[in-house]
Amino acid sequence: MIDYPQLNFDKLYKSFHTPLSNLDCGKKCAPYNPNGIPFCCDICHAIPAVYKSEWATLKKSADLWHLWKQEDCQSALVSEKINVNDLPENMLLLACKGVQYCQRNYRAISCRQFPFFPYVSQDFRFLGMAYEWEFENQCWVISHLEQVSSAFRQEFVSTFDEIFNLWPEEMESYAIKSEEMRAVFKHRRQRIPILHRNGKNYLLSPGNERIRMTTVTKFRKFNPYSNEFNPQQRRQQ
Ligand code: SF4
Numbered sequence: 001m002i003d004y005p006q007l008n009f010d011k012l013y014k015s016f017h018t019p020l021s022n023l024d025c026g027k028k029c030a031p032y033n034p035n036g037i038p039f040c041c042d043i044c045h046a047i048p049a050v051y052k053s054e055w056a057t058l059k060k061s062a063d064l065w066h067l068w069k070q071e072d073c074q075s076a077l078v079s080e081k082i083n084v085n086d087l088p089e090n091m092l093l094l095a096c097k098g099v100q101y102c103q104r105n106y107r108a109i110s111c112r113q114f115p116f117f118p119y120v121s122q123d124f125r126f127l128g129m130a131y132e133w134e135f136e137n138q139c140w141v142i143s144h145l146e147q148v149s150s151a152f153r154q155e156f157v158s159t160f161d162e163i164f165n166l167w168p169e170e171m172e173s174y175a176i177k178s179e180e181m182r183a184v185f186k187h188r189r190q191r192i193p194i195l196h197r198n199g200k201n202y203l204l205s206p207g208n209e210r211i212r213m214t215t216v217t218k219f220r221k222f223n224p225y226s227n228e229f230n231p232q233q234r235r236q237q
């Protein structure tokens, strides 16, 4: 078992606190979820994975969280998606009390980073932010990458620089995830949007990792956000 050096999560939370966007993106995606909950806070769609040492911090700070149990979601959705045995040994799955009880100061790193993960290239460089492609049809932000503030991007990069500096094994696991994303996008014949750590935006070819600078407005949009309407307004028509 790897002996992980201590990371100060209280400090990390204070320096990774800026909202992703100036608007409340939960109001944009929730109307498309039949239960009216933003997708990333719906335990049937996303189960927060936290570092074991992070759990120690969350446990003493608030009663917001508990260890995830199969019964937290009655739907078959999650059990189909999650194989608990795939979880790295330094992580745990949690569930929070629900979106109405959310306490911003006590959100896990996985809540703060969503819908992004650190993209690590084949030559092992942390280039910037890539999105969780499995949420393309749920997360409004993925169709609106122009909404991501530069302050959020900077905090995201500094947070993962600090984590990787202390825990290089984490960078390895994101390198594997990035490789998986390249395989998916190669199969789709699409390039990967990268919100680069240098503040610019790029499309990355999954085959050779060549990057071409672009503007966020050129990034792809996904259903149901590619041709947006307000489903509540539609119901009233
Ligand atoms: S990050 Fe995405 S899924 Fe989460 S609330 Fe915002 S739009 Fe919804």
Ligand code: SF4
Pocket (backbone or CB within 6 Å): 040, 041, 042, 048, 096, 097, 098, 099, 100, 101, 102, 103, 106, 107, 108, 111
């Ligand atoms: S703690 Fe807040 S942000 Fe995190 S999953 Fe729960 S409701 Fe969502």
